[in-house]
Amino acid sequence: MGRLFGTDGARGIANTEISCELAMKIGRATAMVLSENSDNKKLKVLIGTDTRKSADMLLSAISAGFCSVGCDVLILGVVPTPAVAFLVKEYSYDAGVMISASHNTCEYNGIKIFRSNGYKLPDEMEERIEAIILDEVIPPPLKVGGEVGSITSGRNAVKDYIHHIENTAVAHFYGMRIAIDCANGSASETANELFRRLGAECTVINCKPDGENINANCGSTHIEVLQKYVAENGFDLGFSFDGDADRLLCVDSDGALVDGDKIIAICSKAMKEQGRLNANTAVVTVMSNMGLFRFFEKNGINCEKTKVGDRYVLEKMLEKGYHIGGEQSGHVIFLDHATTGDGQLTAVQILNCVRTTGKSLKELADEIEIYPQVLKNVRVSSLGKLRLFEDKDIKIAIEEAEKELGSDGRVLVRASGTEPLVRVMLEGKDAGQIERLSELIAQVVKERLI
Numbered sequence: 001m002g003r004l005f006g007t008d009g010a011r012g013i014a015n016t017e018i019s020c021e022l023a024m025k026i027g028r029a030t031a032m033v034l035s036e037n038s039d040n041k042k043l044k045v046l047i048g049t050d051t052r053k054s055a056d057m058l059l060s061a062i063s064a065g066f067c068s069v070g071c072d073v074l075i076l077g078v079v080p081t082p083a084v085a086f087l088v089k090e091y092s093y094d095a096g097v098m099i100s101a102s103h104n105t106c107e108y109n110g111i112k113i114f115r116s117n118g119y120k121l122p123d124e125m126e127e128r129i130e131a132i133i134l135d136e137v138i139p140p141p142l143k144v145g146g147e148v149g150s151i152t153s154g155r156n157a158v159k160d161y162i163h164h165i166e167n168t169a170v171a172h173f174y175g176m177r178i179a180i181d182c183a184n185g186s187a188s189e190t191a192n193e194l195f196r197r198l199g200a201e202c203t204v205i206n207c208k209p210d211g212e213n214i215n216a217n218c219g220s221t222h223i224e225v226l227q228k229y230v231a232e233n234g235f236d237l238g239f240s241f242d243g244d245a246d247r248l249l250c251v252d253s254d255g256a257l258v259d260g261d262k263i264i265a266i267c268s269k270a271m272k273e274q275g276r277l278n279a280n281t282a283v284v285t286v287m288s289n290m291g292l293f294r295f296f297e298k299n300g301i302n303c304e305k306t307k308v309g310d311r312y313v314l315e316k317m318l319e320k321g322y323h324i325g326g327e328q329s330g331h332v333i334f335l336d337h338a339t340t341g342d343g344q345l346t347a348v349q350i351l352n353c354v355r356t357t358g359k360s361l362k363e364l365a366d367e368i369e370i371y372p373q374v375l376k377n378v379r380v381s382s383l384g385k386l387r388l389f390e391d392k393d394i395k396i397a398i399e400e401a402e403k404e405l406g407s408d409g410r411v412l413v414r415a416s417g418t419e420p421l422v423r424v425m426l427e428g429k430d431a432g433q434i435e436r437l438s439e440l441i442a443q444v445v446k447e448r449l450i
Helices: 020-036 055-068 080-091 124-133 157-166 193-197 224-233 260-273 290-298 308-319 344-356 362-365 382-386 390-409 431-448
Strands: 009-014 045-048 073-080 095-099 108-117 152-154 177-183 199-205 237-241 247-251 281-285 302-306 324-326 332-334 373-381 410-417 422-427
Touching: 009 199, 009 324, 009 431, 020 108, 020 124, 045 055, 045 080, 055 073, 055 095, 055 108, 073 108, 073 157, 073 260, 080 095, 080 108, 080 157, 124 324, 157 193, 157 344, 177 193, 177 224, 193 199, 199 224, 224 237, 224 247, 237 344, 247 260, 247 344, 260 281, 260 290, 260 324, 260 332, 260 344, 260 362, 281 308, 290 302, 302 308, 308 324, 308 332, 332 344, 344 362, 373 431, 390 410, 390 422, 390 431, 422 431
Parallel strands: 045 073, 045 095, 073 152, 177 199, 177 237, 281 302, 281 324
Antiparallel strands: 009 108, 095 108, 237 247, 324 332, 373 422, 410 422
Protein backbone atom coordinates (compact mmCIF):
# COMPACT_ATOMS: atom_id res chain seq x y z
CA MET A 1 0.00 0.00 0.00
CA GLY A 2 0.97 3.61 -0.39
CA ARG A 3 1.81 6.45 1.95
CA LEU A 4 -1.64 7.73 2.88
CA PHE A 5 -3.99 4.78 2.50
CA GLY A 6 -3.74 1.64 4.59
CA THR A 7 -5.77 -1.53 4.20
CA ASP A 8 -8.94 0.37 5.15
CA GLY A 9 -8.58 3.94 3.92
CA ALA A 10 -6.61 6.82 5.41
CA ARG A 11 -6.61 6.91 9.21
CA GLY A 12 -4.89 8.79 12.04
CA ILE A 13 -5.32 11.37 14.78
CA ALA A 14 -7.89 13.91 13.62
CA ASN A 15 -6.65 17.48 13.08
CA THR A 16 -3.00 16.38 13.04
CA GLU A 17 -2.40 13.24 10.95
CA ILE A 18 -5.82 13.55 9.30
CA SER A 19 -6.01 17.33 8.99
CA CYS A 20 -8.56 19.58 7.31
CA GLU A 21 -5.97 20.45 4.68
CA LEU A 22 -5.40 16.77 3.92
CA ALA A 23 -9.14 16.07 3.79
CA MET A 24 -9.62 18.90 1.28
CA LYS A 25 -6.76 17.56 -0.84
CA ILE A 26 -8.19 14.04 -0.74
CA GLY A 27 -11.51 15.42 -1.98
CA ARG A 28 -9.89 17.25 -4.86
CA ALA A 29 -7.54 14.42 -5.81
CA THR A 30 -10.30 11.81 -5.62
CA ALA A 31 -12.45 13.88 -7.95
CA MET A 32 -9.54 14.22 -10.39
CA VAL A 33 -8.95 10.47 -10.46
CA LEU A 34 -12.65 9.70 -10.76
CA SER A 35 -12.98 12.10 -13.68
CA GLU A 36 -10.22 10.21 -15.48
CA ASN A 37 -12.34 7.08 -15.24
CA SER A 38 -15.80 8.55 -15.87
CA ASP A 39 -17.76 9.93 -18.79
CA ASN A 40 -19.93 12.02 -16.45
CA LYS A 41 -19.58 15.74 -17.06
CA LYS A 42 -20.35 16.60 -13.43
CA LEU A 43 -19.46 14.07 -10.75
CA LYS A 44 -21.73 13.30 -7.79
CA VAL A 45 -20.34 12.17 -4.43
CA LEU A 46 -22.19 11.16 -1.28
CA ILE A 47 -20.61 11.36 2.19
CA GLY A 48 -21.51 9.78 5.52
CA THR A 49 -19.93 10.01 8.98
CA ASP A 50 -19.90 8.20 12.28
CA THR A 51 -20.50 10.00 15.57
CA ARG A 52 -17.03 11.25 16.58
CA LYS A 53 -16.61 14.95 17.26
CA SER A 54 -14.15 15.60 14.44
CA ALA A 55 -16.57 14.26 11.83
CA ASP A 56 -18.23 17.60 11.03
CA MET A 57 -14.86 19.33 10.72
CA LEU A 58 -13.50 16.78 8.24
CA LEU A 59 -16.85 16.55 6.45
CA SER A 60 -16.75 20.30 5.80
CA ALA A 61 -13.17 20.14 4.55
CA ILE A 62 -13.54 17.20 2.18
CA SER A 63 -16.88 18.56 0.89
CA ALA A 64 -15.16 21.86 0.11
CA GLY A 65 -12.46 19.95 -1.73
CA PHE A 66 -14.98 18.14 -3.90
CA CYS A 67 -17.02 21.28 -4.60
CA SER A 68 -13.93 23.32 -5.49
CA VAL A 69 -13.30 21.06 -8.49
CA GLY A 70 -16.94 20.96 -9.56
CA CYS A 71 -18.38 17.90 -7.79
CA ASP A 72 -21.85 17.94 -6.28
CA VAL A 73 -22.00 16.51 -2.75
CA LEU A 74 -24.85 14.75 -0.96
CA ILE A 75 -24.49 14.67 2.85
CA LEU A 76 -26.00 11.50 4.35
CA GLY A 77 -25.40 12.37 7.99
CA VAL A 78 -24.56 9.69 10.58
CA VAL A 79 -24.79 6.28 8.92
CA PRO A 80 -22.91 2.97 9.07
CA THR A 81 -20.01 2.53 6.66
CA PRO A 82 -21.87 -0.25 4.77
CA ALA A 83 -24.75 2.17 4.23
CA VAL A 84 -22.41 4.36 2.18
CA ALA A 85 -21.30 1.33 0.17
CA PHE A 86 -24.94 0.38 -0.49
CA LEU A 87 -26.32 3.85 -1.19
CA VAL A 88 -23.60 4.94 -3.62
CA LYS A 89 -24.80 2.21 -5.95
CA GLU A 90 -28.48 2.54 -5.07
CA TYR A 91 -28.46 6.29 -5.76
CA SER A 92 -26.23 5.97 -8.87
CA TYR A 93 -23.50 8.25 -7.53
CA ASP A 94 -19.93 8.31 -8.80
CA ALA A 95 -18.34 7.76 -5.39
CA GLY A 96 -19.13 7.41 -1.71
CA VAL A 97 -17.01 8.59 1.21
CA MET A 98 -17.20 7.49 4.83
CA ILE A 99 -15.55 9.61 7.51
CA SER A 100 -14.80 7.17 10.30
CA ALA A 101 -12.00 5.49 12.22
CA SER A 102 -14.08 2.34 12.75
CA HIS A 103 -13.23 0.69 16.10
CA ASN A 104 -10.71 3.36 17.22
CA THR A 105 -11.41 5.87 19.97
CA CYS A 106 -12.69 9.40 19.36
CA GLU A 107 -9.35 11.17 18.80
CA TYR A 108 -8.88 9.15 15.61
CA ASN A 109 -10.69 9.62 12.34
CA GLY A 110 -10.35 8.36 8.81
CA ILE A 111 -11.53 8.56 5.22
CA LYS A 112 -12.79 5.53 3.30
CA ILE A 113 -13.72 5.85 -0.37
CA PHE A 114 -16.08 3.64 -2.38
CA ARG A 115 -16.54 3.46 -6.13
CA SER A 116 -19.91 3.73 -7.88
CA ASN A 117 -20.30 -0.07 -7.69
CA GLY A 118 -20.05 -0.05 -3.88
CA TYR A 119 -16.57 -1.54 -3.64
CA LYS A 120 -13.60 0.22 -2.07
CA LEU A 121 -11.13 1.87 -4.41
CA PRO A 122 -8.55 -0.50 -5.91
CA ASP A 123 -4.90 -0.04 -5.01
CA GLU A 124 -4.01 1.65 -8.28
CA MET A 125 -6.63 4.39 -7.83
CA GLU A 126 -5.55 5.01 -4.23
CA GLU A 127 -1.93 5.24 -5.38
CA ARG A 128 -2.93 7.72 -8.08
CA ILE A 129 -4.73 9.86 -5.48
CA GLU A 130 -1.68 9.73 -3.22
CA ALA A 131 0.62 10.77 -6.06
CA ILE A 132 -1.52 13.83 -6.81
CA ILE A 133 -1.61 14.86 -3.14
CA LEU A 134 1.96 14.13 -2.10
CA ASP A 135 3.85 14.98 -5.27
CA GLU A 136 1.68 18.01 -6.11
CA VAL A 137 2.78 17.94 -9.74
CA ILE A 138 -0.76 18.23 -11.12
CA PRO A 139 -2.65 21.40 -10.14
CA PRO A 140 -6.33 20.80 -9.24
CA PRO A 141 -8.77 22.06 -11.90
CA LEU A 142 -10.47 24.63 -9.65
CA LYS A 143 -13.88 25.83 -10.82
CA VAL A 144 -15.46 29.28 -10.63
CA GLY A 145 -18.95 30.71 -10.96
CA GLY A 146 -21.69 28.26 -11.82
CA GLU A 147 -19.22 25.39 -12.25
CA VAL A 148 -18.53 25.14 -8.50
CA GLY A 149 -20.20 22.10 -6.94
CA SER A 150 -23.21 22.24 -4.61
CA ILE A 151 -23.97 20.57 -1.27
CA THR A 152 -27.34 19.03 -0.40
CA SER A 153 -28.59 16.84 2.45
CA GLY A 154 -30.00 13.36 1.98
CA ARG A 155 -33.12 12.87 4.06
CA ASN A 156 -33.88 9.23 3.35
CA ALA A 157 -30.46 7.59 3.75
CA VAL A 158 -31.16 5.83 7.06
CA LYS A 159 -34.62 4.70 5.96
CA ASP A 160 -33.37 3.34 2.63
CA TYR A 161 -30.50 1.48 4.27
CA ILE A 162 -32.72 -0.07 6.95
CA HIS A 163 -35.16 -1.20 4.25
CA HIS A 164 -32.30 -2.88 2.38
CA ILE A 165 -31.17 -4.85 5.44
CA GLU A 166 -34.75 -5.69 6.41
CA ASN A 167 -35.27 -7.31 3.01
CA THR A 168 -32.58 -9.91 3.73
CA ALA A 169 -34.58 -11.42 6.62
CA VAL A 170 -36.31 -14.70 5.81
CA ALA A 171 -38.94 -14.17 8.50
CA HIS A 172 -39.85 -11.91 11.36
CA PHE A 173 -38.21 -12.56 14.70
CA TYR A 174 -41.15 -12.36 17.06
CA GLY A 175 -40.48 -13.70 20.54
CA MET A 176 -36.71 -13.15 20.42
CA ARG A 177 -35.19 -11.04 23.20
CA ILE A 178 -32.07 -9.30 21.91
CA ALA A 179 -29.60 -6.96 23.60
CA ILE A 180 -27.72 -4.61 21.26
CA ASP A 181 -24.55 -2.61 21.99
CA CYS A 182 -24.21 0.25 19.49
CA ALA A 183 -20.76 1.41 20.69
CA ASN A 184 -22.17 4.98 20.78
CA GLY A 185 -21.49 4.94 17.06
CA SER A 186 -23.27 4.72 13.72
CA ALA A 187 -25.55 1.83 14.73
CA SER A 188 -27.17 4.23 17.21
CA GLU A 189 -29.03 5.67 14.21
CA THR A 190 -30.24 2.38 12.76
CA ALA A 191 -30.15 -0.72 14.99
CA ASN A 192 -33.13 -0.10 17.26
CA GLU A 193 -35.44 0.72 14.36
CA LEU A 194 -34.18 -2.16 12.21
CA PHE A 195 -34.58 -4.97 14.73
CA ARG A 196 -37.88 -3.69 16.09
CA ARG A 197 -39.27 -3.61 12.56
CA LEU A 198 -38.23 -7.24 12.26
CA GLY A 199 -40.32 -8.10 15.31
CA ALA A 200 -37.61 -8.67 17.92
CA GLU A 201 -37.91 -7.43 21.48
CA CYS A 202 -34.83 -5.20 21.72
CA THR A 203 -32.93 -3.51 24.49
CA VAL A 204 -30.30 -1.14 23.15
CA ILE A 205 -27.31 0.02 25.20
CA ASN A 206 -24.52 2.51 24.46
CA CYS A 207 -26.64 4.38 21.93
CA LYS A 208 -26.27 7.95 23.17
CA PRO A 209 -23.25 9.35 21.30
CA ASP A 210 -21.82 12.62 22.52
CA GLY A 211 -18.91 12.92 20.08
CA GLU A 212 -16.39 11.56 22.56
CA ASN A 213 -17.78 8.23 23.82
CA ILE A 214 -17.63 6.25 20.57
CA ASN A 215 -16.02 2.83 21.29
CA ALA A 216 -15.25 3.99 24.85
CA ASN A 217 -15.63 0.91 27.07
CA CYS A 218 -18.39 -0.35 24.82
CA GLY A 219 -19.03 -2.06 21.50
CA SER A 220 -17.19 -4.94 19.88
CA THR A 221 -13.80 -3.86 21.25
CA HIS A 222 -15.20 -4.27 24.77
CA ILE A 223 -17.41 -7.31 24.29
CA GLU A 224 -17.30 -8.10 28.02
CA VAL A 225 -19.85 -5.31 28.58
CA LEU A 226 -22.50 -7.06 26.47
CA GLN A 227 -21.53 -10.51 27.76
CA LYS A 228 -22.31 -9.45 31.33
CA TYR A 229 -25.49 -7.63 30.33
CA VAL A 230 -26.94 -10.58 28.37
CA ALA A 231 -26.11 -13.17 31.03
CA GLU A 232 -27.52 -11.10 33.91
CA ASN A 233 -30.75 -10.09 32.18
CA GLY A 234 -31.87 -13.31 30.50
CA PHE A 235 -31.61 -12.32 26.83
CA ASP A 236 -31.67 -14.94 24.07
CA LEU A 237 -28.61 -13.39 22.45
CA GLY A 238 -26.77 -10.11 21.96
CA PHE A 239 -25.17 -8.14 19.14
CA SER A 240 -22.22 -5.79 19.55
CA PHE A 241 -21.09 -3.41 16.81
CA ASP A 242 -18.02 -1.24 16.38
CA GLY A 243 -18.07 2.51 15.79
CA ASP A 244 -19.07 2.44 12.13
CA ALA A 245 -21.08 -0.82 12.37
CA ASP A 246 -19.19 -2.74 9.72
CA ARG A 247 -18.26 -5.52 12.15
CA LEU A 248 -20.25 -7.68 14.55
CA LEU A 249 -19.55 -9.89 17.54
CA CYS A 250 -22.35 -11.95 19.07
CA VAL A 251 -23.08 -13.22 22.57
CA ASP A 252 -25.16 -16.32 23.32
CA SER A 253 -27.69 -16.66 26.15
CA ASP A 254 -24.96 -17.67 28.61
CA GLY A 255 -22.90 -14.59 27.76
CA ALA A 256 -20.34 -16.61 25.77
CA LEU A 257 -18.63 -14.90 22.83
CA VAL A 258 -19.58 -15.90 19.30
CA ASP A 259 -16.81 -14.33 17.21
CA GLY A 260 -16.33 -13.92 13.47
CA ASP A 261 -15.04 -17.48 13.03
CA LYS A 262 -18.16 -18.96 14.60
CA ILE A 263 -20.42 -16.57 12.69
CA ILE A 264 -18.84 -17.63 9.40
CA ALA A 265 -19.12 -21.31 10.37
CA ILE A 266 -22.81 -21.05 11.29
CA CYS A 267 -23.76 -19.07 8.18
CA SER A 268 -21.61 -21.14 5.79
CA LYS A 269 -23.25 -24.36 6.97
CA ALA A 270 -26.71 -22.85 6.54
CA MET A 271 -25.86 -21.57 3.06
CA LYS A 272 -24.52 -25.01 2.08
CA GLU A 273 -27.70 -26.72 3.26
CA GLN A 274 -29.75 -24.21 1.25
CA GLY A 275 -27.63 -24.66 -1.89
CA ARG A 276 -26.36 -21.05 -1.74
CA LEU A 277 -22.69 -21.68 -0.90
CA ASN A 278 -20.93 -21.34 -4.23
CA ALA A 279 -18.30 -24.08 -4.74
CA ASN A 280 -19.04 -25.09 -1.12
CA THR A 281 -16.33 -22.58 -0.16
CA ALA A 282 -15.85 -19.87 2.45
CA VAL A 283 -12.94 -17.40 2.60
CA VAL A 284 -11.12 -16.58 5.85
CA THR A 285 -7.69 -15.28 6.84
CA VAL A 286 -4.69 -17.20 8.15
CA MET A 287 -5.57 -15.95 11.65
CA SER A 288 -8.85 -17.87 11.81
CA ASN A 289 -9.00 -20.53 14.49
CA MET A 290 -8.01 -24.12 13.79
CA GLY A 291 -11.38 -25.17 15.20
CA LEU A 292 -13.06 -23.42 12.28
CA PHE A 293 -10.97 -25.38 9.79
CA ARG A 294 -11.89 -28.65 11.52
CA PHE A 295 -15.58 -27.66 11.46
CA PHE A 296 -15.35 -27.02 7.72
CA GLU A 297 -13.74 -30.41 7.14
CA LYS A 298 -16.44 -32.16 9.17
CA ASN A 299 -19.23 -30.45 7.23
CA GLY A 300 -17.79 -30.77 3.72
CA ILE A 301 -17.03 -27.06 3.33
CA ASN A 302 -13.92 -25.92 1.48
CA CYS A 303 -11.83 -23.09 2.84
CA GLU A 304 -9.67 -20.49 1.09
CA LYS A 305 -7.19 -18.57 3.28
CA THR A 306 -5.85 -15.06 2.67
CA LYS A 307 -3.58 -12.54 4.35
CA VAL A 308 -5.03 -10.62 7.29
CA GLY A 309 -7.35 -7.83 6.13
CA ASP A 310 -10.93 -7.81 4.87
CA ARG A 311 -9.82 -6.31 1.55
CA TYR A 312 -7.82 -9.48 0.83
CA VAL A 313 -10.80 -11.63 1.75
CA LEU A 314 -12.97 -9.63 -0.65
CA GLU A 315 -10.39 -9.84 -3.44
CA LYS A 316 -10.39 -13.64 -3.19
CA MET A 317 -14.19 -13.77 -3.10
CA LEU A 318 -14.47 -11.64 -6.23
CA GLU A 319 -11.71 -13.56 -8.00
CA LYS A 320 -13.33 -16.97 -7.42
CA GLY A 321 -17.00 -16.04 -7.15
CA TYR A 322 -17.41 -17.09 -3.51
CA HIS A 323 -20.36 -15.78 -1.51
CA ILE A 324 -19.16 -15.58 2.11
CA GLY A 325 -15.91 -14.61 3.77
CA GLY A 326 -14.55 -12.71 6.71
CA GLU A 327 -12.32 -12.34 9.71
CA GLN A 328 -12.25 -13.50 13.31
CA SER A 329 -12.73 -9.86 14.36
CA GLY A 330 -16.29 -9.88 13.02
CA HIS A 331 -15.90 -8.40 9.54
CA VAL A 332 -18.11 -10.74 7.51
CA ILE A 333 -18.97 -10.21 3.84
CA PHE A 334 -22.12 -11.63 2.26
CA LEU A 335 -21.68 -10.91 -1.44
CA ASP A 336 -25.28 -11.91 -2.17
CA HIS A 337 -26.36 -8.79 -0.29
CA ALA A 338 -23.43 -6.38 0.13
CA THR A 339 -20.08 -5.25 -1.24
CA THR A 340 -18.39 -4.85 2.13
CA GLY A 341 -18.58 -6.09 5.71
CA ASP A 342 -21.84 -5.10 7.40
CA GLY A 343 -22.49 -5.77 11.08
CA GLN A 344 -26.25 -5.35 10.98
CA LEU A 345 -26.61 -7.43 7.83
CA THR A 346 -24.55 -10.14 9.54
CA ALA A 347 -26.79 -9.97 12.61
CA VAL A 348 -29.87 -10.55 10.46
CA GLN A 349 -28.21 -13.56 8.80
CA ILE A 350 -27.49 -15.04 12.25
CA LEU A 351 -31.14 -14.51 13.23
CA ASN A 352 -32.16 -16.20 9.97
CA CYS A 353 -30.09 -19.24 11.01
CA VAL A 354 -31.66 -19.30 14.48
CA ARG A 355 -35.17 -19.04 13.07
CA THR A 356 -34.82 -21.57 10.23
CA THR A 357 -33.00 -24.23 12.28
CA GLY A 358 -35.10 -23.84 15.42
CA LYS A 359 -31.87 -23.90 17.42
CA SER A 360 -30.60 -21.26 19.80
CA LEU A 361 -27.44 -19.32 19.01
CA LYS A 362 -25.76 -21.25 21.83
CA GLU A 363 -26.65 -24.59 20.23
CA LEU A 364 -25.41 -23.44 16.83
CA ALA A 365 -22.17 -21.99 18.21
CA ASP A 366 -21.42 -25.05 20.34
CA GLU A 367 -21.04 -27.10 17.15
CA ILE A 368 -17.70 -25.34 16.59
CA GLU A 369 -14.87 -26.23 18.96
CA ILE A 370 -12.56 -23.24 19.26
CA TYR A 371 -8.98 -24.16 20.10
CA PRO A 372 -7.04 -22.16 22.70
CA GLN A 373 -5.00 -19.49 20.93
CA VAL A 374 -2.02 -17.43 22.08
CA LEU A 375 -0.78 -14.33 20.25
CA LYS A 376 2.45 -12.55 21.22
CA ASN A 377 3.66 -9.34 19.58
CA VAL A 378 7.46 -9.15 19.63
CA ARG A 379 9.03 -5.75 18.99
CA VAL A 380 12.03 -6.03 16.65
CA SER A 381 14.16 -3.65 14.63
CA SER A 382 12.96 -2.57 11.20
CA LEU A 383 15.88 -4.35 9.58
CA GLY A 384 15.40 -7.37 11.82
CA LYS A 385 11.82 -7.77 10.61
CA LEU A 386 13.11 -8.22 7.08
CA ARG A 387 15.31 -11.14 8.22
CA LEU A 388 12.45 -13.09 9.80
CA PHE A 389 12.25 -15.89 7.26
CA GLU A 390 16.00 -16.13 6.70
CA ASP A 391 17.05 -16.77 10.31
CA LYS A 392 17.93 -20.43 10.96
CA ASP A 393 17.44 -20.30 14.73
CA ILE A 394 13.90 -18.99 14.32
CA LYS A 395 13.14 -21.70 11.76
CA ILE A 396 14.40 -24.37 14.16
CA ALA A 397 12.30 -22.99 17.04
CA ILE A 398 9.18 -23.02 14.85
CA GLU A 399 9.86 -26.54 13.56
CA GLU A 400 10.38 -27.91 17.07
CA ALA A 401 7.09 -26.36 18.25
CA GLU A 402 5.25 -27.77 15.24
CA LYS A 403 6.70 -31.22 15.90
CA GLU A 404 5.58 -31.16 19.54
CA LEU A 405 2.07 -29.97 18.65
CA GLY A 406 1.62 -32.44 15.82
CA SER A 407 -1.82 -32.50 14.22
CA ASP A 408 -3.44 -31.05 17.34
CA GLY A 409 -2.07 -27.53 16.85
CA ARG A 410 -0.35 -25.07 14.56
CA VAL A 411 2.22 -22.27 14.57
CA LEU A 412 1.92 -19.03 12.62
CA VAL A 413 4.75 -16.48 12.76
CA ARG A 414 4.43 -13.37 10.60
CA ALA A 415 5.73 -9.83 10.32
CA SER A 416 3.37 -6.94 10.93
CA GLY A 417 2.60 -4.96 7.80
CA THR A 418 2.52 -1.61 9.61
CA GLU A 419 4.75 -1.83 12.71
CA PRO A 420 8.22 -3.16 13.66
CA LEU A 421 6.61 -6.25 15.17
CA VAL A 422 6.69 -9.99 14.64
CA ARG A 423 3.45 -11.72 15.61
CA VAL A 424 3.77 -15.21 17.08
CA MET A 425 0.48 -17.14 17.14
CA LEU A 426 0.01 -20.70 18.37
CA GLU A 427 -3.09 -22.85 18.65
CA GLY A 428 -3.59 -26.21 20.29
CA LYS A 429 -5.78 -28.24 22.62
CA ASP A 430 -3.51 -27.65 25.64
CA ALA A 431 -3.47 -23.97 26.69
CA GLY A 432 -0.43 -24.42 28.90
CA GLN A 433 1.54 -26.10 26.14
CA ILE A 434 0.94 -23.38 23.56
CA GLU A 435 1.73 -20.65 26.09
CA ARG A 436 5.09 -22.30 26.83
CA LEU A 437 5.94 -22.87 23.16
CA SER A 438 4.89 -19.36 22.10
CA GLU A 439 7.14 -17.87 24.77
CA LEU A 440 10.09 -19.96 23.54
CA ILE A 441 9.61 -18.82 19.93
CA ALA A 442 9.04 -15.19 20.97
CA GLN A 443 12.27 -15.20 22.94
CA VAL A 444 14.27 -16.51 19.97
CA VAL A 445 12.68 -13.89 17.69
CA LYS A 446 13.53 -11.14 20.15
CA GLU A 447 17.15 -12.26 20.45
CA ARG A 448 17.73 -12.77 16.74
CA LEU A 449 15.91 -9.77 15.25
CA ILE A 450 16.86 -7.02 17.70
